[in-house]
Amino acid sequence: MATEFPLPRVLTYPASAPPSLIAQGAEGRLYKTTHLHADRPCALKYRPPKPYRHPILDARLTKARIAAEAKVLDRCYREGVPVPVVYALDAAAGWLMIEWIEGIPVRQGINEWLGERPEDDAPPAEDLDETPIVDLMKRIGQAVGSLHRTGVIHGDLTTSNMMLRPRPQGSEPEADAKKKAVAGDVILIDFGLATQSSSDEDRAVDLYVLERAFASTHPRAERLFSHVLEAYKHSFKKAHSVLIKLEDVRMRGRKRSMLG
Amino acid sequence: MSLETLEIDHIPSSHRIHAALFHDVSNTDFLHAQLLARNPDFDYTFLDASSVISRLHVLSAIYRAVTTQLEGSLTTATPHSEVVLSLSPNNNIADAYRRWGITPGKTKDIIVIKIVSGTEVPTPEDIWAHLTGAIKGTPAPLSDEEIAKATDWPKVRKYYSLNAVPALASVKDEEVRRREMERLAIMKMALRGL
Numbered sequence: 172m173a174t175e176f177p178l179p180r181v182l183t184y185p186a187s188a189p190p191s192l193i194a195q196g197a198e199g200r201l202y203k204t205t206h207l208h209a210d211r212p213c214a215l216k217y218r219p220p221k222p223y224r225h226p227i228l229d230a231r232l233t234k235a236r237i238a239a240e241a242k243v244l245d246r247c248y249r250e251g252v253p254v255p256v257v258y259a260l261d262a263a264a265g266w267l268m269i270e271w272i273e274g275i276p277v278r279q280g281i282n283e284w285l286g287e288r289p290e291d292d293a294p295p296a297e298d299l300d301e302t303p304i305v306d307l308m309k310r311i312g313q314a315v316g317s318l319h320r321t322g323v324i325h326g327d328l329t330t331s332n333m334m335l336r337p338r339p340q341g342s343e344p345e346a347d348a349k350k351k352a353v354a355g356d357v358i359l360i361d362f363g364l365a366t367q368s369s370s371d372e373d374r375a376v377d378l379y380v381l382e383r384a385f386a387s388t389h390p391r392a393e394r395l396f397s398h399v400l401e402a403y404k405h406s407f408k409k410a411h412s413v414l415i416k417l418e419d420v421r422m423r424g425r426k427r428s429m430l431g
Numbered sequence: 432m433s434l435e436t437l438e439i440d441h442i443p444s445s446h447r448i449h450a451a452l453f454h455d456v457s458n459t460d461f462l463h464a465q466l467l468a469r470n471p472d473f474d475y476t477f478l479d480a481s482s483v484i485s486r487l488h489v490l491s492a493i494y495r496a497v498t499t500q501l502e503g504s505l506t507t508a509t510p511h512s513e514v515v516l517s518l519s520p521n522n523n524i525a526d527a528y529r530r531w532g533i534t535p536g537k538t539k540d541i542i543v544i545k546i547v548s549g550t551e552v553p554t555p556e557d558i559w560a561h562l563t564g565a566i567k568g569t570p571a572p573l574s575d576e577e578i579a580k581a582t583d584w585p586k587v588r589k590y591y592s593l594n595a596v597p598a599l600a601s602v603k604d605e606e607v608r609r610r611e612m613e614r615l616a617i618m619k620m621a622l623r624g625l
């Protein structure tokens with residue numbers, strides 16, 4: 172990929188392979204590169220200086236955000252939440268290097284499963300075995316549950332901020348392409364907006380954000396979302412009261428959208 | 432010659448990094464005295480290999496030290512001392528030296544690192560001749576196997592707070608467990624100072 176943007180300094184030095192720009196977001200860029208060796212692929216998240224912000228304020232904000240994201244990843248990883256491990260960082264220079272997660276975003280896996288079915292919401296053919304996609308929904312619920320159990324709120328839960336990492340070869344018999352699309356471990360990524368909280372309200376809002384994002388990204392799979400919540404419910408002790416709170420949050424959401 | 436020139440991604444070619452390991456060193460007190468006296472001939476990193484997990488662990492510390500130097504923000508006097516600090520999960524330099532530096536009467540296995548940059552770079556042969564003359568011990572390559580012979584795991588677990596980590600609770604296989612601990616240690620190092 173042609174680099175239309177100046178590389179962060181750390182990526183200007185020689186490496187076993189050139190960095191590639193994977194994503195360009197509002198806040199920063201994500202490169203695929205290597206940590207120390209060719210056999211340690213990593214994601215480098217870079218927040219470039221914002222020319223429209225006061226330079227001192229900008230530097231302080233960038234540093235604080237990189238630091239916050241790294242600390243949340245550390246906490247989650249140690250607690251066994253499925254997230255990438257941190258390899259290296261330079262908060263002042265605005266970059267964070269984390270483990271590269273192989274596989275595809277969950278969004279893509281779900282879309283591949285849904286395939287070219289007609290646009291309607293009609294239930295799938297009787298003979299379609301939905302077990303693989305239902306299992307994926309459960310794994311999403313468990314991953315979010317383990318995150319919340321740890322006292323972390325993601326802040327931007329979507330099926331793009333989750334990866335589906337294939338399990339090591341040979342651990343599962345080969346499946347057909349469709350089944351394969353939704354197989355693997357769910358790894359949560361993108362903790363740029365994460366905060367620490369254990370309140371029902373914050374957890375419920377986190378789930379609500381995911382529910383809305385899911386409905387708009389995968390309208391044909393909306394009815395499957397209940398399996399996410401079902402698995403979430405059993406993933407930690409206080410999950411039950413979070414789901415009760417979620418009813419309130421939905422209600423407020425609906426009122427707000429009615430008011431326009 | 433057991434001295435290796437390390438290839439590390441994202442380190443400019445202006446820097447050359449050499450490393451080796453010495454087992455059963457009998458003159459640690461002499462080496463320690465040279466460091467204390469800031470003898471310019473002993474511009475090296477000397478690490479106590481019993482506090483080190485693997486090659487990757489060392490390389491991560493070197494990487495941090497060199498990138499810190501390139502950003503002009505060294506906390507210690509030289510990249511060699513910065514490597515020692517870079518192994519620590521906290522900013523206490525004396526503590527880092529006590530844990531990862533060499534201690535007379537205690538340190539038996541030593542990892543040596545030489546970082547050279549600029550114009551007057553000594554050749555690996557020069558460095559090796561000096562090291563083998565100065566260190567009384569058995570040279571070995573800086574491989575995972577050789578480092579593993581020296582690693583004192585209870586100590587490493589204590590230094591990186593790895594004794595009650597939920598993520599390790601379900602890991603039964605000893606080899607997998609060690610790789611996980613290595614990942615956690617490298618992450619702790621990366622987060623130092625935040």
Ligand SMILES: Nc1ncnc2c1ncn2[C@@H]1O[C@H](COP(=O)(O)OP(=O)(O)O)[C@@H](O)[C@H]1O
Nearest residue numbers: 193194196201214255270271272331360361363
């Ligand atoms: N650790 C990673 N491993 C593999 N791909 C990643 C990783 N982190 C991010 N990505 C990819 O880059 C995209 C953008 O990264 P993300 O952290 O979500 O940043 P942004 O804040 O720009 O959304 C992700 O949607 C994903 O496709």
Ligand SMILES: [Mg+2]
Nearest residue numbers: 331332360361
């Ligand atoms: Mg994202």
